[in-house]
Amino acid sequence: MKAPDVSVLVVAYRSRTDLAACLGCLGPAAGPLELETLVVDNASGDGSVEMLRERFPEAALVANEVNRGFAAAVNQAAGLAHGRRLLLLNPDARPAPGSVAALVDVLEARPRAGLAGAQLFHPDGTAQASAWPAPGLLTLGFEALFLYNLFPGSRLHGLMPAGAEPVVVETLSGACLLVERDLFLSLGGLDERFFLYFEDTDLCLRARAAGREALLVPGAQAVHAIGGSAFQDRRDFFLRFHESRRRFIRKHHPGLHGALMRAIHVAGLVVRVPAYALASVLGGGAAMRERACHMAAVLRQLSSS
Numbered sequence: 001m002k003a004p005d006v007s008v009l010v011v012a013y014r015s016r017t018d019l020a021a022c023l024g025c026l027g028p029a030a031g032p033l034e035l036e037t038l039v040v041d042n043a044s045g046d047g048s049v050e051m052l053r054e055r056f057p058e059a060a061l062v063a064n065e066v067n068r069g070f071a072a073a074v075n076q077a078a079g080l081a082h083g084r085r086l087l088l089l090n091p092d093a094r095p096a097p098g099s100v101a102a103l104v105d106v107l108e109a110r111p112r113a114g115l116a117g118a119q120l121f122h123p124d125g126t127a128q129a130s131a132w133p134a135p136g137l138l139t140l141g142f143e144a145l146f147l148y149n150l151f152p153g154s155r156l157h158g159l160m161p162a163g164a165e166p167v168v169v170e171t172l173s174g175a176c177l178l179v180e181r182d183l184f185l186s187l188g189g190l191d192e193r194f195f196l197y198f199e200d201t202d203l204c205l206r207a208r209a210a211g212r213e214a215l216l217v218p219g220a221q222a223v224h225a226i227g228g229s230a231f232q233d234r235r236d237f238f239l240r241f242h243e244s245r246r247r248f249i250r251k252h253h254p255g256l257h258g259a260l261m262r263a264i265h266v267a268g269l270v271v272r273v274p275a276y277a278l279a280s281v282l283g284g285g286a287a288m289r290e291r292a293c294h295m296a297a298v299l300r301q302l303s304s305s
Contacts, residue, residue, distance in 0.1 A: 005033040006100060006178070007083030011073040012041045012091050016048040018225065019091040023056050031101035038080055040064060040073040069195035078181075078189055086184055088200070090175040093120070095222040102220035103178040106166050114183040114212030115204060117172030118220040128224055131169035131216040134205055135248060140261055144268030146275070166215040170208070174200030176222040183212055191251075197244040205252060238294040239301055242269070246302060269299050 008026060012019050019039070026035060037059040041049050049063050062076055078086055085107065087100060095118065103116040120128040133139055142148060177200060187206050190199045204214045242265075249261045272295045280288035 002034070004036040004083040006030070006035050006085045006087050006104065007078075007081035007181070008035055008037045008087045008089055008100075009074055009077040009081065010037065010039045010089050010091055011070050011077070012039055012044055012048050013067060014044045014046045014048070015091040016044070016046050016051050019048055020051060020055060022089065022091045022094055023059065025094045025096075026100070028097035029095035029100045031098050033101055033104060035100070036060070036081070036083060038062070038077040040077050042067040042069070042073055069192065071190035071194050071196075071199040072192045074199075075189040075192065078184060081181065084181055086179050086181050088174050088177045088179065090224065092225040093175045093222045094224075095176055095220070099176070099220040099222060100178070103217055106215055106217050106220075107178065107180065110166070110213065110215065112211070112213050113215050114180050114207045114210075115172060115214040116166070116178045116217050116220070117169075117214070118176035118222040119216065119218045120173060120175055120222055120224040123223055123225050128226065129173070131167075131172050131214075134170050134201055134252070135245065135261070136253075137257075137261060137264065140264040140268065144264055144271060146271075164218055166217045166219075168213050169216050170214070171201045171204040172214050172216060173224075174203075175224045175226075176220070179203070179207075180212075183207060183210070186210070193247060193251075194244050196240045198248040199244075202248060202251070234290070235294050235297060238298050242298045242302065266299070266302060269295055269302075273299070 010019070010022065023037065023039075026037060037056070039052055039059050040062045041052070042064050043066050049061065052059060052061050060080060062080070064073065068076070074088060085104060087103070089095070099118055103118065106116045107113050117130060120130040122128050187203065187210065191202050194202060207214060245265060246262060249258050249265065253261050273292050276284070276288045276292035276295060280286070280292065
């Protein structure tokens, strides 16, 4: 039996509607390629499992009894995959027709390439950050000083210049990310210490250390309704994001350099609590008050762990 060209790995968590739309895009996105689809449901409890069995019986399904986290669930799916390449695909992403084939073409043409990511767009058609520099002193300082707000189009924010050709980048978003299966397995898969967030950044850096390139492919496009399931609990989102960022810094930046990065990370959070509180008074309303409370909760967690 011929192995599929690509194994599509989807991790679902309380995303039934998005998941159905995502899987419905795969045929046109693959073009002439042979796909297999593997879905790991992280104890959604929202009818996702029943929907999959009814509407997508061809998809291999793993129904976890507990939420194991994104990285662990991807590794579960990868362990069952047969394709030469693995496509990590978020359920809130909708790859455009021909996009998976375009990613495969780039890896075929560039032997040093190990990963290829799609250019992402918001549902309103505006460009979304799809590749960015790995966290460092400059990127953290840029964020801590609110410079992202003054320079929203900066490359430090992950918005790459428009172009038609694939471009080598430091890290790629895992929302629609193709990786050579042999490379993924040789690296030990995703680091499961990242429950959610930064596991894609970590994978790209480990691949680069192994001599492989990560490429952003403008010819492969996907609409990404960012945070489809994560934003259902924004407090949990902020907590997990910043905990994973700190874990990433500790892993990749030991010593004095890492200590300085962690200090800037915390300083940025300290500044945000009164800034968001003030913004709520000046017209930001409940959304800014909520964000200030979330940032305060993150600070308490980071200081107690």
